[in-house]
Amino acid sequence: MKVHVKHWSAVAQWRWNTGNSEEDDEGDVCGICRVPFEGCCPSCKMPGDDCPLIWGECSHVFHMHCLLKWIGTAASKQQCPMDRRTWVTAERKVNSNDRS
Amino acid sequence: MATNAVRAQVGAKWQESFARLNRGEPGITGLMAFSEAWTLVTEFLRPRDITDPTPPKQYNMQQVRAAFDIINKCRRLPVMLEVFLDDMRKCQHLITREVEAHMTLYETTPDPDTIRKLVFRLVEWYNAWLPIRERVTPVLGPTIISAYTLAFQTHLFSVLPPTFAGGIKSLVAASLVHVASQPAGPPDMTLWAAFETLSLIDRYETLIASVGYEFIESYVLETCAGKWTEPMLATLRTWMVDRVVPWMILPYARGATNADEAKSMMQGVGSRFDFHLHKTLCDLRSREIFDIIVDFPESVGALQDLKECLQRVDQRAELVQALRRANKKRLLHPGADTKDILTQYVSTIKCLRIVDPPGVLLFKVADPIRRYLRDRPDTIRCIVASLVGDGESGDSLVDESEPILPLQQPEMENYSDPEWTPEPIDAGPDFRANKSSDVISTIVSIYDSKDLFVKELQVLLAQRLLVVKDGNFDRERRNIEILKIRFGEPALQVCEVMLRDMTDSRRIDQHVQSQNATIMHPTIISRHFWPALESSDIIMPGQFQALQERYAKEFSVFKPDKVLRWLPHLGRVHLELELDDRKIDADVPPLEAAFIELFSDKDVWTVDDLISRVGSVSRSAALKALATWVDMHVLKEDDENVFRLLSVAEEPGTRHVPKPAEELPSIVSVQQQQAEQMRVYWKFIEGMLTNLGQLGLDRIQTMLKFAPGYDQTIEQLGNFMEAARREGLVTVKDGMWKLGR
Structure with a gap:
């Protein structure tokens, strides 16, 4: 017998590729707003491309809007809120994000 | 022994009496005249038996009048009256006989006509014995007549048997039917005149009124029961004027000389009858209210009637009672569909708004329905389904024409509004006037939160x-x-x-x-x-996995920072099976597709092997998926739990597995989610009860509040504990929970 698939309407969830292990099913939350990455930051209504993530060289990931807001405050001293190293956006990720 | 004094006294008395009777006539001629007059008058007055065929003796009225005069002059009339009444008492057996004869006949054949004959016969007796047939004694006339009438009636009423009342009632009813059936005909006054003579009207007043009431009742029931489309009140009022009022004139406006007089005489009884009409209709509609609501909007007429009646008759409490009872009996039980309850509730809202715009009745009736609906698990689902206009069910709760408004919160009373009116008098303390809110707002407000x-x-x-x-x-x-x-x-x-x-x-x-x-x-x-979509760990075999991987890769190229995580148990697959002798086209859920894919490698599989190849899937789900193929004659269960691919079609076996209904994607319902959440906290509760023995619900709630993310209300906790009790995990006594064994 041969099985020919003619049409498959499947269902999938998307996840941010944060580099964490695939098994981590619960997903990570943004260190600033404590909302899951797949959710959206407090100032957004639509998740995903409308509320992207930002990856730092220091390996920490945040909602982009959350981080930019943080960086915009004087108290931040342009540092990553997690490890107090100067924030440097990981190039590759951001570029690919912009492209989408 | 008589002393002189006594003797003198008696002598004086005798002299006085003699003088009075003799009236100063010479000798004893006066006394003689009086004696003659007395004999004549007593003879004249003596009650005679009217059944006696001998013609009544004729008297010279001149003489009789003269005789009365003499007696009156001698002031002996009162004594004569006594004698007359005494005579009458002696003849009373005649009347008793008459009454008994008629009543025996009536009791054997209850015909109101017998009573009618009796009444007229009694009037004959009454008239025959009436002492003053011609105006002979103008002075004492009224006294004598009233004394006579009283004596006559006293006796009459003492001998009338209890059945007579029933007889009178049926006689009156017959007269009412007669009058009502031909209102144009000349009214029959004689019967009522006879009643009047015997003062039966006063005696049986309530009886007569009850005849009127019953007549109205039966007419209302006959014409209005089950007829809800048109308002009936106007017709009923016309009927009253045309049919009942002509009859009412007879007993209640007798002696009226013109229409105005009659009107004022009938005012009291007329309004009583009118009230009764409204009350009867109101009672009828109260009894029917549940079905009226079911029939809404065809039953608007009945609702308008009810509204008008309620303004006249204070039956609001009864209406509420009746509807609440009907709801309890016919609506709020496990046999009723939630959707039907909601539909009826919506109709109730609309109906009672017509009857009582301020909404007090509605508030009272709605309360049990709302409480009941709150306890039903599928109420929200039903409401939401109708909110989104679940096309299949046809009629939705929401009226399409109703404007879409934001949900309204109960407003505070605006006392500065010049149109403000106080709450209706029978509004309860917790009554909230929600004048403007629409049906959806009302339904949604069954629950405290719209979340x-x-x-x-x-x-x-x-x-x-x-x-x-x-x-x-x-x-x-x-x-x-x-x-x-x-x-x-x-x-x-x-x-x-x-x-x-x-x-x-x-x-x-x-x-x-x-x-x-x-x-x-x-x-x-x-x-x-x-x-939350039910998670599943199906691993799609063979080409399906390849497809998934290819797509996920393509996706990650398109969106480099995102990855896909498949939910393989959801969705549908359209397949074409190419078998040795035939092709089969099928549209199936993924699990079915996965199984059939496995059969393309090997023709015979056991259920357990299949399950282990697709990862974890429940046995019942697996059997159901296989049944789908068995049903399509692609697979066959040769031995138990061993399935074989039918590469060549076989005659369908006798065993028929019913095709499972196509199901909606299995999404965890809100309740299941809640239960899932609570399960996390069970560990806490278990620990508490182990350490502290027994605890009250509020204590548990307080302690759970320390747990991270705990957001259940005490009601939800109560439900959960109740569920745990059913599973035998805990026991409860006097509100204290403790671990079961």
């Missing part, structure tokens, strides 16, 4: 979106827009995301197809924004 609705709506929307195949979400979008107006935009943000996921999925799919065409068209959803 539940939004959650349920999300579940429903998810189910609908995942079964839509043609990518046309116009209807869902329209519904969401409508609901946004009702519930407010922020509440439906989640649904908005779900809809956008659907359109995004199509865009992504178009892109992926343009890069690398595939037959796979997935829906990519944003988790956290969709209701």
